[in-house]
Amino acid sequence: MARSPRVTPAELEAARGRLVPDVAAPGLRVLFCGINPGLLSAAVGRHFARPGNRFWPVLHLSGFTPRLLRPDEQDELPRYGLGTTNVVARASARADELSDAELREGGDILRAKVERLRPRWLAVAGITAYRTAFGDEFGAKKARVGRQDLTIGTTRVWALPNPSGLNAHWTVETMAEEFAALRAASEA
Template identity: 75%
Template sequence: MTRFTPQELEAARDRVIPDVVAGGLSVLFCGINPGLMSAATGHHFARPGNRFWPALELSGFTPRLLKPAEQEELLTYGLGITNVVARATARADELSNEEFREGGRLLSERVERLRPRWLAVVGITAYRTAFGEKRAVVGPQERTIGETRIWALPNPSGLNAGWTLPAMAEEFARLREAAGVPDLGAPPGRSPGRVTGDPPR
């Protein structure tokens, strides 16, 4: 993995990285905003310790653990990635509520254009702020965008100590089943959607 100096990471601040999207996806995952490591590499969820990619594998969305640099492979599984706010910051708390609300408006326009079956917002606080749903909890939401349903997922950041990786993967698996996406990682003897243990190292 490429190592960046603090100066190189800081130079990536406010950078925008391309979405991984196509029309008619089964699930469009939506991060909060790119971190500096993602902005420096051009790859979503690139910070070491982020559990997004392991959760995808453990939940059966992908047949193996993808590296952030392999993000375009998601499209072959009917999956994509975008963000609520496009600009990169070191921490999500550097974003204002106004940026989140504007991000929610732009995200809605994007979803109306791309028409995924599900929008999965990865971070319940970001979802609440962007869409004004202060009491929303993790799981499927009543709100829709056109025909697209919404699922709020836990933030996969390593800083989110309230969710273990197995628990997070269980929630991802609930979404996968609701979206009708086949379990690509189920070995013989494991029921689809049943997640146990930690990913292989």
């Protein structure tokens, strides 16, 4: 993978609260949803841009893409029927900077987006954020990684592990297995 662009500490701090545009289109096979952009992602305007983030390698290892894409190639995702968005649009240094209220509001916005775009699957990368964003009202409080009972219109929902390098509970290999299970379901 190519090195990430050089960004100064001042540029990172200036990216706090900035938005990263969705890579999405109507009728995608899978719309991947991160928790929120990190500061590097916001500074460079690319999803999952931090070098330690495992989204791009796992996406490839699971068979969603024929080669390892770089964050600066995110606009190729729709070619594969894929897209990416976030539960909360604003960038922060860490996801734990987000309040539960912010995640619930983000869940409402995400549901409206999914109803408009109608992907076959919504894949939320981050089980804790998924539980908070979709809460008791949608039976998500006790959700586990995998296929969910929740549907949004005709869109089915899958909860994935958070690909952040800070998530030590999952390896690249075990994440790739879960992403591959979603890929197989999305191709059925």
